[in-house]
Amino acid sequence: MSTITGGAFGAGKAGAPFDPIQYVKKPQVILRAVSLIFSIVVFGCISSGGWFAHNCVMNNDDNACGYGTGIGVLAFLLCLGFLIVDALFENLSSVQHRKYAVLADLGISGLWTFLWFVGFCYLTDAWRKTDSKIHGRDNVQAAIAFSFFSIFTWGGLTFLAVRRYRLGAQEAFASGYDQDPNASSPYSSFPGSDTGDPYQQPPFSQQKETPDYQQPTY
Numbered sequence: 001m002s003t004i005t006g007g008a009f010g011a012g013k014a015g016a017p018f019d020p021i022q023y024v025k026k027p028q029v030i031l032r033a034v035s036l037i038f039s040i041v042v043f044g045c046i047s048s049g050g051w052f053a054h055n056c057v058m059n060n061d062d063n064a065c066g067y068g069t070g071i072g073v074l075a076f077l078l079c080l081g082f083l084i085v086d087a088l089f090e091n092l093s094s095v096q097h098r099k100y101a102v103l104a105d106l107g108i109s110g111l112w113t114f115l116w117f118v119g120f121c122y123l124t125d126a127w128r129k130t131d132s133k134i135h136g137r138d139n140v141q142a143a144i145a146f147s148f149f150s151i152f153t154w155g156g157l158t159f160l161a162v163r164r165y166r167l168g169a170q171e172a173f174a175s176g177y178d179q180d181p182n183a184s185s186p187y188s189s190f191p192g193s194d195t196g197d198p199y200q201q202p203p204f205s206q207q208k209e210t211p212d213y214q215q216p217t218y
Contacts (some may be wrong), residue, residue, distance in 0.1 A: 028160045029086050035153040036079035041146040043072030049139025057136045058126035068123055068143055071115050106161035113154040120147040
């Protein structure tokens with residue numbers, strides 16, 4: 001398991017002190033806080049004004065109220081959980097742990113973008129079939145409107161998670177193939193090769209000259 005020395009997946013080095021100012025400036029933290037507020041509005045409005053005499057006011061479809069409340073409460077809990085993960089992210093010393101956190105963010109954000117889209121369509125269709133003079137009209141309309149807004153906030157979280165994952169993958173690829181320019185070559189050059197003469201022969205390449213032959217005297 002590799003450790004982080006220079007930062008990975010869009011975060012700095014592990015072990016850096018927590019900076020609350022930089023934390024609240026992160027785009028994913030801002031979007032997550034907005035998504036958390038939207039989820040409170042959705043399940044709060046449905047819980048307080050979506051039911052009348054134990055029946056859902058949206059076309060008497062209890063599933064519509066239950067769906068809106070369910071995804072709102074779960075979205076609230078997920079936002080709280082990932083806000084904690086965002087705060088602890090830079091203290092994760094393992095690249096694999098950071099990768100798992102980003103992948104979890106990517107998968108859940110993408111899923112909830114889809115669920116909010118389904119919820120908006122479902123609530124809108126149920127409200128369309130409901131008498132406009134029914135009890136809790138403003139609460140239901142507010143829940144539908146913030147369901148629509150949540151599609152974009154969770155879609156933004158999905159986009160940021162994809163970008164962080166790609167950034168981490170590029171950093172891992174680059175670190176795996178970068179070579180140290182100061183590393184010495186395992187092969188030493190011939191002596192004198194640094195003189196700049198490309199035609200200089202290596203040692204022992206020159207043969208010993210044969211002496212002139214002299215005829216023996218008798």
